[in-house]
Amino acid sequence: MAYGDDRNRGFRDNREPREMFDTTCSDCGKECQVPFKPTDGRPVYCRDCFQKHRPADRDGGNGGRRQRY
Numbered sequence: 357m358a359y360g361d362d363r364n365r366g367f368r369d370n371r372e373p374r375e376m377f378d379t380t381c382s383d384c385g386k387e388c389q390v391p392f393k394p395t396d397g398r399p400v401y402c403r404d405c406f407q408k409h410r411p412a413d414r415d416g417g418n419g420g421r422r423q424r425y
């Protein structure tokens with residue numbers, strides 16, 4: 357079930373150039389890898405959950421401003 361959305365990336369052809377760290381997602385609890393060293397006490401999310409948890413919809417409800425610098 358978890359496989360199937362990776363068809364765009366042939367990850368048996370190339371090794372990842374970045375160093376990846378094994379960790380467990382703090383949301384769904386599945387094993388994943390992150391491109392940074394997991395810090396104790398901070399939640400780490402897999403890619404799917406990271407998308408859910410990223411603070412993107414903070415201003416998205418009112419349809420006004422989407423970007424601010």
Ligand SMILES: [Zn+2]
Nearest residue numbers: 381384402405
């Ligand atoms: Zn997750």
